[in-house]
Amino acid sequence: MAEFYDAIVLGLGAMGSASLYHLARRGYKVLGLERFSIPHEMGSSHGVTRIIRLAYYEHPSYVPLLFRAYELWRELETRSGERLLHITGSIDAGPRDGEIFRGAQLACELHELPHEILTARQLQQRFPAYCLPADTMALFQTQGGFLLPERCIASHVKCAEDCGAEAHAHERVLGWEPRGSGVRVTTENAVYDAARLVISTGPWISELVPILKNIAVPERQVLAWFQPWSADLFDPHCFPVFNLTVEEGRYYGFPQFGIPGFKVGRYHHRQEAIDPDGMDRRCHTEDEQVLREFAEKYFPAGSGTTLSMQTCIFTNTPDEHFVLGTDPRFPHVVICSPCSGHGFKFSAVVGEIVADLCESGETRHDISLHNVNRFFNS
Numbered sequence: 001m002a003e004f005y006d007a008i009v010l011g012l013g014a015m016g017s018a019s020l021y022h023l024a025r026r027g028y029k030v031l032g033l034e035r036f037s038i039p040h041e042m043g044s045s046h047g048v049t050r051i052i053r054l055a056y057y058e059h060p061s062y063v064p065l066l067f068r069a070y071e072l073w074r075e076l077e078t079r080s081g082e083r084l085l086h087i088t089g090s091i092d093a094g095p096r097d098g099e100i101f102r103g104a105q106l107a108c109e110l111h112e113l114p115h116e117i118l119t120a121r122q123l124q125q126r127f128p129a130y131c132l133p134a135d136t137m138a139l140f141q142t143q144g145g146f147l148l149p150e151r152c153i154a155s156h157v158k159c160a161e162d163c164g165a166e167a168h169a170h171e172r173v174l175g176w177e178p179r180g181s182g183v184r185v186t187t188e189n190a191v192y193d194a195a196r197l198v199i200s201t202g203p204w205i206s207e208l209v210p211i212l213k214n215i216a217v218p219e220r221q222v223l224a225w226f227q228p229w230s231a232d233l234f235d236p237h238c239f240p241v242f243n244l245t246v247e248e249g250r251y252y253g254f255p256q257f258g259i260p261g262f263k264v265g266r267y268h269h270r271q272e273a274i275d276p277d278g279m280d281r282r283c284h285t286e287d288e289q290v291l292r293e294f295a296e297k298y299f300p301a302g303s304g305t306t307l308s309m310q311t312c313i314f315t316n317t318p319d320e321h322f323v324l325g326t327d328p329r330f331p332h333v334v335i336c337s338p339c340s341g342h343g344f345k346f347s348a349v350v351g352e353i354v355a356d357l358c359e360s361g362e363t364r365h366d367i368s369l370h371n372v373n374r375f376f377n378s
Contacts, residue, residue: 018351057103090144225261227304
């Protein structure tokens with residue numbers, strides 16, 4: 001007979017590891033299944049550092065989720081005994097009438113977040129590594145910073161195990177099916193039954209949730225670390241993380257931390273939709289050039305030798321908001337991805353939301369923006 005669990009979590013990346021922990025801490029018998037290592041570099045939850053920011057231009061309703069996420073990251077730090085969240089401040093910048101600057105300003109005003117508005121010249125005077133166009137406007141918010149993704153996942157899983165959860169690595173799920181009021185999950189190794197199922201498999205989610213096939217689109221992403229000419233300008237104490245738009249596109253970046261180099265990425269790097277199992281995981285001259293040209297133009301003090309490059313995957317929805325909630329066909333199945341390249345910071349609170357949904361089908365958090373039905377009701 002298949003072993004029975006209160007809940008099974010498929011995928012133990014950012015969202016799945018947090019879901020495993022929050023279910024386990026509530027006393028549920030829960031199993032987490034991961035096809036790769038824990039953590040791993042095959043999906044969307046790696047890369048040494050990930051931005052967290054409160055001035056959320058994407059939509060003001062994200063900000064209350066972030067307030068709770070900050071609380072839960074600090075709680076996880078206390079429980080794990082490991083520092084996971086580093087505060088540098090954050091810069092959201094672009095044209096005065098552009099989406100990023102206007103959206104970040106609106107989020108700060110609606111939620112009374114402390115912030116400063118800086119011209120490009122004022123920004124460079126405050127943080128000399130920044131050399132943005134003269135017509136750029138920047139919003140500086142003191143509470144932004146970065147998380148350590150691999151350590152966050154490891155901490156969530158370890159703390160879940162301390163609460164009684166099981167976590168299996170290198171066990172690929174072949175499929176699942178409704179079974180009475182619960183589900184049955186079949187893997188390469190075994191068969192498991194559960195009352196609830198959480199699907200958080202990132203770029204592979206449409207294999208397990210077919211209705212997302214044309215909604216959750218995996219995209220190849222590349223990151224680079226450049227050696228600064230002036231290393232002191234890229235220290236976490238004097239270089240805020242950034243999210244900005246210039247004429248070449250939207251970019252994000254980090255101070256030096258963990259491994260050498262000024263880290264930078266471009267959203268929708270080369271606009272390459274991919275199959276996650278067949279993606280080219282090598283980094284090429286063309287990938288480097290996209291990021292080097294940006295660094296040389298706008299952060300010249302950080303545009304030295306390329307020290308490292310790495311691929312990862314975004315899984316994008318048409319509106320770039322998350323899919324988070326119960327499956328419209330199966331109320332005992334919770335979907336908690338994709339996240340369109342900006343979800344990691346929320347994973348602590350998403351874990352809490354998933355536990356709520358598994359427990360009662362409802363949550364106190366406002367997740368109306370993320371209901372999967374939005375793609376089918378128009």
